[in-house]
Amino acid sequence: MTTAVMRLRKSGGLLGENGSLAGLVVLVVALTLLSGDFLTVTNLLNVGVQAAVTAILAFGSTYVIITAGIDLSVGAVAALSAVVLAWTATSHGVPWPVALIVALVAGIVCGLVNGVLITYGRLPPFIATLAMQGVARGLGLVISQGSPIPLPDAVAHLGDTIGSYLPVPVIVMVAMGVITAVVLNRTYAGRTMYAIGGNEEAARLSGIKVTRQKIITYALAGGFAAVAGIVLASRLASAQPQAALGYELDAIAAVVIGGASLSGGKGRALGTLVGALILAVLRNGLNLLSVSAFWQQVVIGVVIALAVLLDTLRRRQAN
Amino acid sequence: MRITKPVAIAAAAATLALGLAACRGGSSSGGDIKLGMSVSTLNNPYFVQFRQGAEEEAKKEGVKLTTTDAQNDASQQTNQVQNFTGQSMKAIILNPVDSDAAAPAVKAADRAKIPVIAADRGVNGASVAQTVASDNVAGGRLAAQQLGKALGGKGKVGVLQGTAGTSAARDRQQGFAEGIKAFPGIQVVAQQPADFDRAKGLDVLTNMVQANPGITGVFAANDEMALGGIKALGAKAGKQVKVVGFDGTPDGLKAVQMGTLSADVAQQPKLLGQLAVQSAVKAAKGDKVPVTVAVPVKVADKTNVAQFLNGS
Numbered sequence: 001m002t003t004a005v006m007r008l009r010k011s012g013g014l015l016g017e018n019g020s021l022a023g024l025v026v027l028v029v030a031l032t033l034l035s036g037d038f039l040t041v042t043n044l045l046n047v048g049v050q051a052a053v054t055a056i057l058a059f060g061s062t063y064v065i066i067t068a069g070i071d072l073s074v075g076a077v078a079a080l081s082a083v084v085l086a087w088t089a090t091s092h093g094v095p096w097p098v099a100l101i102v103a104l105v106a107g108i109v110c111g112l113v114n115g116v117l118i119t120y121g122r123l124p125p126f127i128a129t130l131a132m133q134g135v136a137r138g139l140g141l142v143i144s145q146g147s148p149i150p151l152p153d154a155v156a157h158l159g160d161t162i163g164s165y166l167p168v169p170v171i172v173m174v175a176m177g178v179i180t181a182v183v184l185n186r187t188y189a190g191r192t193m194y195a196i197g198g199n200e201e202a203a204r205l206s207g208i209k210v211t212r213q214k215i216i217t218y219a220l221a222g223g224f225a226a227v228a229g230i231v232l233a234s235r236l237a238s239a240q241p242q243a244a245l246g247y248e249l250d251a252i253a254a255v256v257i258g259g260a261s262l263s264g265g266k267g268r269a270l271g272t273l274v275g276a277l278i279l280a281v282l283r284n285g286l287n288l289l290s291v292s293a294f295w296q297q298v299v300i301g302v303v304i305a306l307a308v309l310l311d312t313l314r315r316r317q318a319n
Numbered sequence: 320m321r322i323t324k325p326v327a328i329a330a331a332a333a334t335l336a337l338g339l340a341a342c343r344g345g346s347s348s349g350g351d352i353k354l355g356m357s358v359s360t361l362n363n364p365y366f367v368q369f370r371q372g373a374e375e376e377a378k379k380e381g382v383k384l385t386t387t388d389a390q391n392d393a394s395q396q397t398n399q400v401q402n403f404t405g406q407s408m409k410a411i412i413l414n415p416v417d418s419d420a421a422a423p424a425v426k427a428a429d430r431a432k433i434p435v436i437a438a439d440r441g442v443n444g445a446s447v448a449q450t451v452a453s454d455n456v457a458g459g460r461l462a463a464q465q466l467g468k469a470l471g472g473k474g475k476v477g478v479l480q481g482t483a484g485t486s487a488a489r490d491r492q493q494g495f496a497e498g499i500k501a502f503p504g505i506q507v508v509a510q511q512p513a514d515f516d517r518a519k520g521l522d523v524l525t526n527m528v529q530a531n532p533g534i535t536g537v538f539a540a541n542d543e544m545a546l547g548g549i550k551a552l553g554a555k556a557g558k559q560v561k562v563v564g565f566d567g568t569p570d571g572l573k574a575v576q577m578g579t580l581s582a583d584v585a586q587q588p589k590l591l592g593q594l595a596v597q598s599a600v601k602a603a604k605g606d607k608v609p610v611t612v613a614v615p616v617k618v619a620d621k622t623n624v625a626q627f628l629n630g631s
Contacts, residue, residue, distance in 0.1 A: 037530045046529060050522045137362075146367035148517075148570055236517050236550060238570070240543075242362040243518060286511075287526030293483040293512035 019314035020257050020274045023307045027278060031285040038288055045167055051280030052169035053078075053232045055273055057247055058254035059180040060224025062272045063217045065255050066184070068197040068264025069125040071221045073114060073132035075247035078229030079240065080136040081107040085230060086149035086239035096154045104226045110136055111222020115215030133248070140241040148240045151233055159235035169231050173273075176227060181269035189216055197264025254279055257307045278307055352382040354599050355403030356412040357396050359440075361388045363515075364568050365541075365588050366414065369439065372592025373412065380600050393420035400424035404431040409603035412595045413447070414438045418486060421445070434602035438595040440486055448602045451595050451612045453586040455487055458616040459494020459540075462563045463501070465582035465618055466536050469561040473504030474535035477527045479520055479548055480512045481540040488515075491540045491565060508534065513544045520547025528552070537562045542571030542583065549579045557581060567619055567627060575624045582620045585627055590614055 031038040057074045064071045085103035088094040094102070110132055117128035161167045184190040192213040195203040204210045228247075233239040256262060257278055258271030282303055286296045356373060358366050370386055377384035385406075389396035393416040403411050404427055411428055413435050415421035421437075422444035428435050434448040441450045466476065478495065481488030492510075499505055508531045513519040520539060528534055528551065537552075537560060539545035545564030549556040556562055556579040564571050567585025574580035591614045598608045619627045 035530065040529075043526075043529050046522075046525050050525070053518075141361065146361055147364045232518060235521060236547065238517075238546075240517060242516075245362070245516070283522065284526050287523055288530040290509050290511065290530070293480055296512065297483070 019311035020259055020271055020278065020307055022314075023257070023310050024274050024278050024281065027281055027285070027303070031281065031288070035285065035288045038285060041165075043284070043288075045165065045170065047277070047280050047284050048170040048173070049167045049235070050284060051276045052167075052173040053228045053235075053244070054247060054250045054254055054279060055173045055276035056176045056224055056228035056231060057244075057251035058258075058272045058276050059176050059269060060221035060228075061248070061251045062180060062255050062258075062260060062267050062269065063183070063193055064125070064221045065252070065260050065262060066193045066197045066264060066267040067214060067217050068200070068262075069118070069214070069217070070252070070262070071114065071129045071218065072126065072248050073110065073129040073136055074221060074225040074228070074251055075244040076133045076136035076140070077107050077110045077222055077225040078232060078244045078247065079242070080110065080140040080143075080229070081226035082229035082233035082239035082243060083140040083144045083149065083241055085155065086151050086233065087143050089152045089155065090149055096152050099152075100155065100230065103230060104223060107222045107224075107226025107229070108219050109222070111219040111225070112215060114222065115218035118218065119211040119214050137241070144239070144241045146241060148238045150238050155230070156234050156237040158231065159233075159237065169235060172227065172231055176224065177269050177273050180272070183220070184267075184269060189213065193217055194265055197266070199265075250276075250279060253304050257304060257311075259311050275307075278303070352409050352600060352603050353407065354382055354384045354410050354412060354596065354603065355400075355406065355408040356384060356386045356414070356595075357389050357399045357403070358386060358414045359389055359396070359416040360391045362390070364570075365566055365586070366439075368568075368588040369414070369592040372589030373596045374592075375589075376593040376596040380596065382596075382600055382603075384596065389416050391416050393417045396421065397424040397427075400435075401427055404428055404433055408433060410434045410436065410448075410599040412436045412438055412599050413442070415440045415442055418443045434599070436595050436599045436602065436608075439591060449598050449608045449610060449612060451591060451598060451614060453591065453614045453616050455490035456494040456497075458565060458584045458586070459491040459496075460498035461494075461616060461618055462491070462538055462565055462582070462584045463495045463498025465584070465620070466538055466561060466563045467499065467502040467505060469563070469581040470502075470505060470536045472502050475506050475508045475531065475533045476536040476538065477524065477531060477534045478507060478510035479523060479537065479539040479544040480510055481544075482514045483512050488512075488540055495538055495540075505536070513539075513547065515541045515543055517543040517547040520544030521550045522547075524548040524551040535560055539564050542566040542568045542574075542580075545580055545583075546570055546574060549574060567617075569628070572619055572624055572627050575619050575621060576628065578621065582618055583624075585617045585619045587614055587617070 081103040084106045085099050088102050089096045089099035114129050114132050117123045118125050158168050192208050254275035255272050258275035260267030387399045396416050418440050421442045425435050425442050425445035437447045437450040439452050509527050511523050513523040537548050539548050542564040545562055552560050561581040564580050564583045567583050571583045575583050601608050
């Protein structure tokens with residue numbers, strides 16, 4: 001397998017930057033051999049749709065992890081935003097475009113509060129976002145009174161396909177990925193994230209407004225979580241207060257599988273996308289192969305560990 | 320920042336507690352009987368309805384009911400029950416997060432001579448005054464019967480299972496497996512977990528149909544997964560593919576009305592809550608209560624669904 005990986009790495013700069021892509025390729029080849037149903041257009045589109053929510057959450061988490069932070073609130077914020085959307089649009093008759101904006105704002109506000117707690121409040125990101133996880137989850141339950149709220153039809157179409165094939169969640173995922181790549185590579189905000197994650201004190205001394213940039217980072221993560229929540233709810237045509245439970249951990253796993261480091265300064269949009277795809281391909285494959293309920297969790301855990309191990313080994317060889 | 324940390328925390332906690340107490344308002348009036356109820360999780364419409372039923376009944380009986388949410392954490396639940404024993408509760412309603420892990424908490428209540436009513440799930444390894452629960456195995460059998468009938472006794476069936484390791488997932492699966500044996504023409508071609516979650520139900524059934532395009536019937540071990548599955552089937556739901564759900568949540572019953580869900584094995588969480596409070600009040604007064612109360616499960620289909628929707 002290592003020789004295959006080496007060959008893959010030599011075959012292009014894209015792969016060289018991203019060891020996890022090799023992991024994805026290995027997984028896809030293995031599943032194609034094991035199941036005749038895997039490598040079909042319909043199934044690959046299914047995988048794309050199933051990866052979308054995790055990927056969008058993970059793009060938001062990529063910013064945070066690059067600054068050496070962590071955001072445990074994204075799953076709960078996604079659920080809260082979805083509930084806010086359904087509650088304003090369905091229960092209060094607010095026009096749906098306005099409701100969409102309100103939902104987005106709700107997510108960004110949660111992120112801003114995280115950022116302020118972490119910078120001005122000096123709370124460790126782990127604690128601040130853990131607190132927000134509880135608050136957002138709780139507020140979602142309070143607003144919805146614990147029951148799912150149906151979405152207006154116009155928004156539910158976001159979970160559908162354009163024509164008969166092109167799924168909107170995949171389009172949204174790709175769009176959010178492109179935005180993430182542009183922010184990270186082409187903007188001042190993106191460059192400061194890497195600087196802060198690399199060495200926060202050095203960033204401060206070199207004149208970066210660390211406090212402001214960190215707040216922006218968490219606000220971005222909150223906004224992305226809101227988008228993920230909207231996509232999730234639109235797929236189900238209903239907003240559920242208990243949706244996206246534990247998704248923050250999937251998002252963090254996707255970012256790290258994608259080659260980011262939890263100690264900051266490293267991470268790419270493409271890597272994160274690959275990480276999310278690995279998780280989705282794996283879950284899809286386990287279903288196609290009818291693997292038993294008890295083993296699925298074991299396999300997912302092992303593959304997460306292997307994917308990161310593969311990347312670490314590759315980096316060590318490169319040095 | 321001259322205020323010391325403990326003082327600041329205490330002040331914040333006090334403010335929050337006062338604020339929350341103010342929110343509760345008038346509910347403090349009531350009889351001299353105080354009941355404590357620890358619910359496994361309020362992150363599920365089923366248990367939200369259960370609490371509603373319990374609270375309505377408590378109001379009717381004029382007793383004071385304090386509800387806590389254990390957030391599916393068994394150790395948190397043990398703490399909550401211990402706190403109840405210290406609050407001079409006359410009886411405790413316990414909806415266990417885990418049947419085995421609940422035993423220490425029940426024993427602590429026993430030592431304080433406070434009767435415990437177990438609701439929805441039983442307690443292993445300690446004796447409670449009463450267990451009130453729906454019969455999940457019987458429900459699974461009923462679901463199999465309904466699906467068999469809807470399919471005319473033949474076809475390929477996929478099963479969406481609940482969270483691996485939970486008693487509800489196990490019992491419903493067992494009942495379904497027993498019940499489906501009565502239909503030799505029906506073959507279960509795939510069974511996969513979707514963790515009682517709607518989004519997972521959607522993804523897992525999409526994948527299952529991909530691998531087994533011939534599936535004509537689906538049994539989902541709860542309504543959330545059934546509704547996700549119906550989304551996955553699209554226009555085929557209720558027509559080429561028959562789906563049977565479990566729980567009888569408002570959304571599930573609406574799907575029965577629309578015809579996308581062929582039948583729903585309805586539990587009665589509100590009734591469960593009401594019965595639990597009734598028994599707790601009796602036990603608190605020192606009256607004898609029967610050891611078990613089975614809350615009946617009912618089948619909701621197109622012919623009788625209106626009745627269920629009006630009832631809930």
